Amino acid sequence: MTEATGFIDLQVNGHSGIDFLNAVNHEEIRKANRALKKEGVAGYLASLITSDIDQLKRASQMLNEVAMEQGSDEAKILGLHFEGPCLSHERRGVHAPHLLRNPESSLVKEFLAVPNLKMVTLAPELPGAISAISELAKNEIVVSLGHTTAERAEAEAAFNAGAKTVTHLYNGMRKDGGLVDLVLERDDIVFQMIVDDVHVSRDLVAKACDKALHCLIITTDAVAAAGLGSGKHRLGDMEIEIRDGRAVRTDGTLAGGIGKLTRSLEILEEMGYSREKTLPSVTSRPLKLINAKL
Secondary structure, X not given: OOHHHOEEEEEEOEEOOEEOOOOOOHHHHHHXXXXXXXXXXXXEEEEEEXXXXXXXXXXXXXXXXXXXOOOOOOOEEEEEEEEOOOOOOOOOOOOOHHHXXXXXXXXXXXXXXXXXXXXXXXXXXXXXXXXXXXXXXXXXXXXXXXXXXXOHHHHXXXXXXXXXXXXXXXXXXXXXXXXXXXXXXXXOOEEEEEXXXXXXXXXXXXXXXXXXXXXXXXXXXXXXXXXXXXXXXXXXXXXXXXXXXXXXXXXXXXXXXXXXXXXXXXHXXXXXXXXXXXXXXXXXXXHHHOOOOO
């Protein structure tokens, strides 16, 4: 797969004013799909943040219905990514604290009943997380560690149980912690990172890429505000605002991304990493992780 055929993004919450969790009809989702395609995205995982399970199911059903019949002018929905609700309170970011849950077996069963669920982000230090990771992995759902206080030992237990990746490396975790160190040491673990000059400093991007460029997957964490510019927009049940090129909640907390994968590749090129070496991070590598084809 080449740049000409399009990019793959494993974390897209919405685009062009459409929030996937709150989309009211198929055409809204298609509007976002068409906008993503124009930005060079060939396929993506639709990310749904921490919500009530019924809302997750409703949004999932609508996205899956659209995925069944897509036009050539749309970015292809490759599956669903649940970012939460099994996240750390301490590292939750903008995820609603009253909706966070431990990964009980009953919740895992509900996840497994959702068609086309490809990835789940969870915090491995939560009670029941290791058995949940094992069960999800056994059912071919990619488990990604994120929004977590986990250090090396907890991360190692999670990877040994079947977790395969990390959601937005450095964000939602201790930037200089044991989890980050472990991820960058292990050749069998790929890591997702937002490269937009907002979420992660270039120094930290370089630290990761110098050690493990061959394990990098770039994501945008795009939210409804992506593609629109300044103003106020929705993310789940929150209002977010674009200020100085950043998507933030009213209290200033970062609330997803508004960047483009083309710009991420440019940033890495400016930092001295060749397009030849970085292109797999937005094409073949994410497809391999979720075992998908365009």
